Amino acid sequence: MELGERSYKITIGCGLLRRASDFFRLERAALVVTDDNIPQIYAESVASCAKRREIYKIPEGEGSKSIDTLSALLGKMAEMKLTRSDCVIAVGGGVVGDLTGLAASLYMRGIDFYNVPTSLLAMVDSSIGGKTAINHAGIKNIVGAFYQPRGVLIDTDVLATLPERHIAAGLCEAIKMAATSDEELFRYIEGADTAQILSSTEDMIARALNIKKRVVEQDERESGLRKILNFGHTLGHGIEASSGEGVLYHGECVALGMLPMCSPKARERLISTLKRHRLPTEYHGDIAAAIALTMHDKKANAGGIDIITVDCIGKCDIRTVSADEFAGICLGYYGK
Numbered sequence: 275m276e277l278g279e280r281s282y283k284i285t286i287g288c289g290l291l292r293r294a295s296d297f298f299r300l301e302r303a304a305l306v307v308t309d310d311n312i313p314q315i316y317a318e319s320v321a322s323c324a325k326r327r328e329i330y331k332i333p334e335g336e337g338s339k340s341i342d343t344l345s346a347l348l349g350k351m352a353e354m355k356l357t358r359s360d361c362v363i364a365v366g367g368g369v370v371g372d373l374t375g376l377a378a379s380l381y382m383r384g385i386d387f388y389n390v391p392t393s394l395l396a397m398v399d400s401s402i403g404g405k406t407a408i409n410h411a412g413i414k415n416i417v418g419a420f421y422q423p424r425g426v427l428i429d430t431d432v433l434a435t436l437p438e439r440h441i442a443a444g445l446c447e448a449i450k451m452a453a454t455s456d457e458e459l460f461r462y463i464e465g466a467d468t469a470q471i472l473s474s475t476e477d478m479i480a481r482a483l484n485i486k487k488r489v490v491e492q493d494e495r496e497s498g499l500r501k502i503l504n505f506g507h508t509l510g511h512g513i514e515a516s517s518g519e520g521v522l523y524h525g526e527c528v529a530l531g532m533l534p535m536c537s538p539k540a541r542e543r544l545i546s547t548l549k550r551h552r553l554p555t556e557y558h559g560d561i562a563a564a565i566a567l568t569m570h571d572k573k574a575n576a577g578g579i580d581i582i583t584v585d586c587i588g589k590c591d592i593r594t595v596s597a598d599e600f601a602g603i604c605l606g607y608y609g610k
């Protein structure tokens with residue numbers, strides 16, 4: 275990732291966890307953060323490379339992107355007496371990465387942060403780009419910071435233990451990027467089954483990350499272009515919040531959020547691709563409640579709601595619509 279003094283290296287491969295010190299500066303104290311559902315061996319392998327280390331486990335799930343867990347993590351960093359020259363390392367999915375990155379940005383006004391994504395979603399998307407956040411007052415990602423990691427290490431071996439449904443949810447973020455920006459990648463995911471993709475995940479991850487990298491390098495703080503990475507997320511966040519924690523995964527909500535934002539032709543390809551990878555294409559929950567929650571989302575501002583639309587796979591537009599227009603688009607697709 276080329277961002278001037280905030281540039282960093284993203285390494286993808288197999289068997290990398292035990293070699294973390296080849297990629298990160300670990301001749302210092304490191305707090306390795308993981309969740310209590312991820313095989314502990316991953317955090318232990320990374321931690322074993324650091325000079326002084328501890329492992330801190332947060333409870334699994336979206337609920338850990340909270341003020342309470344953030345506070346407990348900052349407390350652990352203080353208890354470990356980390357200084358500004360030490361570091362924290364996230365070994366986990368998007369939840370661990372978002373929380374740990376935010377804690378790193380706050381502790382002593384910022385200490386080094388490394389990301390070792392273990393879910394496919396974190397590998398193809400959340401581990402790069404520097405968005406960190408927790409949820410608060412019922413609003414997703416409302417408290418956060420732009421804080422880039424110092425390095426990202428992607429070891430695809432860890433996907434062996436990731437449940438199938440989470441593989442699909444992660445793949446959805448790659449489908450999202452391909453739909454807005456890379457027809458060739460979309461065609462590949464459209465034409466392959468999940469097992470085929472998993473047999474050459476490194477390539478797929480690199481292609482998805484390259485899209486995100488190019489976007490972030492041009493618009494790190496989302497003043498324009500970076501909004502395209504939110505394709506499907508505006509309604510998706512509303513669906514995620516209204517359907518209750520853990521019922522639908524983040525990637526599944528993004529799948530549902532993308533569908534109303536496409537032309538009929540693009541939607542046809544998207545639906546068949548989502549179905550092929552066992553992602554949802556129908557929503558049976560309360561769409562009006564999801565829309566209402568979207569209005570509270572941070573992307574809904576006084577000037578309207580920014581939406582990303584795809585008329586032709588591989589290309590997209592950013593549009594600002596009124597709250598009524600947004601509701602009309604969503605209700606028009608999912609029905610009243």
Ligand SMILES: NC(=O)c1ccc[n+]([C@@H]2O[C@H](COP(=O)([O-])OP(=O)(O)OC[C@H]3O[C@@H](n4cnc5c(N)ncnc54)[C@H](O)[C@@H]3O)[C@@H](O)[C@H]2O)c1
Nearest residue numbers: 311312334367368369370392393395400405432435436524
């Ligand atoms: N910062 C960003 O740019 C960005 C982008 C997209 C999504 N996100 C955020 O990411 C989060 C979703 O991330 P996620 O889907 O990774 O969720 P997650 O972190 O909850 O991980 C999903 C599940 O997989 C388990 N898991 C992770 N790796 C595993 C492994 N190798 N083996 C076995 N189990 C494993 C976790 O314990 C968890 O149960 C959301 O909060 C979303 O807002 C952030």
